Amino acid sequence: MSDLPEQIGELWQRRGELSPADTDARRIVVEVVDLLDRGEARVAETAATGEVVVHEWLKEAILLLFTLSEMRTTELGPFEYVDKIPLKTGYERAGVRVVPGASARWGSFLDRGVILMPSYVNIGARVGASTMVDTWATVGSCAQIGERVHLSGGVGIGGVLEPPNAAPVIVEDDALVGSRCMVTQGARVGAGAVLGEGTILNPAIPVVDAETGEELSRGVVPPWCVAVSAARRRELPGGEFYLPCVLVLKRLNEGERHDKAKLNDVLRTHGVSA
Ligand SMILES: CC(C)(COP(=O)(O)OP(=O)(O)OC[C@H]1O[C@@H](n2cnc3c(N)ncnc32)[C@H](O)[C@@H]1OP(=O)(O)O)[C@@H](O)C(=O)NCCC(=O)NCCS
Known part of the structure; x- marks a missing residue:
């Protein structure tokens, strides 16, 4: 090498x-x-x-x-695909569970214990051990997903291929990304963080501490916290608008699972999706 x-x-x-x-x-x-x-x-x-x-x-x-x-061209029963990149193979040997309807491209890496519900993982992405990629979640090219993460139904993890020096999306170990969140353009979700449903996170979105009102970052949710989608008032020449932000509602102790995050374990055990 x-x-x-x-x-x-x-x-x-x-x-x-x-x-x-x-x-x-x-x-x-x-x-x-x-x-x-x-x-x-x-x-x-x-x-x-x-x-x-x-x-x-x-x-x-x-x-x-x-x-x-x-x-x-690839033909599979009544389905036809036309593409340049083949799909991944060797799941059983890799200890990865792949529910029909899921696909991952060759050049992505799925570590042992990963569960792919009908979802999509693009080239260059890396999904850590025992992570659940739930139904209709997409893991974009080069995204780096940690271990024991739950990407809930419909989550969109953006792909960042170009320019080559651009940082991909990173979701750290033990995070729970709620249904239909969009995490894009090199945004980061810290270890053990819980992101409420429908949160939009990118490097332009302020992440604000609900207790102090302090803007903690743009596009980075700190580790071990519960954060939800909120709106901040902006006065612009055209009038008053509410633009999205992410509000850190509470802090968790390191290693503490938020109660609702326990659902994750139930889903994993039974292999069902939310
Ligand atoms: C984010 C989450 C953890 C918050 O749960 P919680 O800590 O119990 O908080 P509460 O439900 O008490 O809500 C606290 C406040 O946040 C608000 N809130 C909760 N979820 C929210 C969301 N997704 N977006 C915006 N605000 C939200 C509530 O309205 C409430 O506001 P209030 O204090 O003014 O009443 C919870 O909504 C959750 O678990 N989301 C992920 C669930 C999911 O996607 N599961 C899929 C996999 S199974």
Whole structure:
């Protein structure tokens, strides 16, 4: 793997000239995407300082894969698909449960104990051990989802592929993301946080402490708290408007599960969706 970053860097420099006919280039890119698929490389990680480190060359490899791949038709019963990227395989060996209707693209990594209800996981995404991806949830390209997370029904985790240095969405271990939340553009949900249904979180959305009124961040929900969608009043030339914000309602002790989060365990045990 040692010189792969260099080789990808070189291919990236001349990406305008590449095509699916460049089999040597494709071989290198496939080798890199295989590393992502097996979980031996990851697009981004959180450093000890809390900073998100993005491994740009891995994202470049994913983007190159699209340039270097032909469209192919797949037929499955009455269904027909036309795409450049195959689906993941080998779930039983990987200890992953995949309910019919779920699909994950090759180049995403699903760790042991992951449950995919009918949902979608895109290339470059990483889903940690024992995480539940509930019905109609989507995990966008390169998103990094921790262990024991619950992505509830209809959650949209945005994909961040371009530019290669852009940080993907990160949801840390033990978080519960409520139904139909939209977490996009490199937003972050801290460990053990509970995000109420329908919350929109992106790097422009203020996260406010309900007790102090302090704006804690933009687009980052702190660890071990319960946060819900709220609105803040803004006076603009056109009148008075209410723009979304995220309100941190309460703080949890580290390791404490919010009562409603216990539902998570019930759902997991019975393999049903909410
Ligand atoms: C966010 C959540 C944890 C809050 O629960 P809670 O701590 O018991 O809080 P409460 O229900 O007492 O509500 C507290 C306040 O937040 C408000 N609130 C609750 N959920 C909200 C939401 N999703 N969006 C906005 N406000 C919300 C309540 O109206 C209440 O306001 P009030 O104090 O003015 O009456 C809860 O709504 C929840 O569990 N959501 C996730 C559920 C889910 O999606 N499950 C799917 C997987 S099973």
